[in-house]
Amino acid sequence: MNDWQTILRDVYKSPVDLLQALNLSLSDFPELDLNPSFPLRVPQPFVDRMMPGQASDPLLKQVLSLGAENLELAGFSQDPLDEHLGPLPGLLHKYRSRVLLIFTGGCAINCRYCFRRHFPYQTQTLKRAGLDAVVEYLNFHPEVNEVILSGGDPLMADDTALRSVLSRLAKVPGIRRLRLHTRLPVVIPQRITDTLVDSISSVGIPVVCVLHINHAQELDARLQQSVAKLRAVCRSVLNQAVILRGVNDTAEDQIQLSERLFDAGIDPYYLNVLDRVQGASHFNVSDTTITSILAGMRNALPGFLVPRVVSEVAGMGHKVLWSKAPAS
């Protein structure tokens, strides 16, 4: 079995190669973009969960570059959450008690709907700010009690680098917990190495892991094994998903996702309304559909398996709970 770094090195970067691996032909996708400005990246273990010969596969739709990404529509911008200016390069302080640290400059997979698809990772990562500056910022901001390491995926860093950052942050007096926002264990379950598990267990303060899984088909036995390892050392393992047109935009899709998450020991946390980033408008779902998905989930699931449906509004100090009534 290949190690995670070899799998990462060998990701699919060409839409043609990806379609070939799935026994699909270019003629199945007349709207394909062969040279997207946001490059294609898809690791093999994620491809293994796609259905060969199925052009409408919900995992394939999340990663395949289409011409629709080049549309420039009103209301869709390059930085929908106004993240270009943080107090330090790679450090965002949007919510009072939490800061978000952009630890690395990329991800194992490029999700076509990503709200950071235009993010200037070259200038906005921890590398540019330096850990000393971040620690100094935290010392001057005692209202911050949690650091979220987010995408670019923090688990792209090697185990040694990650261990050193986690342990340094955990020693800042006001920090009560650390959070890892990652999709890497989902798309490359081999990323959950014994060394990583050991690093998390030695942090000394609680670590919360928030995974990103959009569809029940993403959960397979190998991922479940990796989640079990994470659960042994993390205070909680949660999931956030994004509602995506044609991928998971029915109540049944979401009910299946919640049930599979429960089977894998992951608690549904957030179901995010799509951020209006340029290039992702074809994933947008109507308000009526979102309201009906939420109603369907509430009817079919116990409360602890219904994620909070939220949207993020630039400049607001918290996420906004979905509260739109069904159309009459």
Ligand code: SF4
């Ligand atoms: S893993 Fe997350 S941050 Fe990375 S491309 Fe996908 S949605 Fe964006």
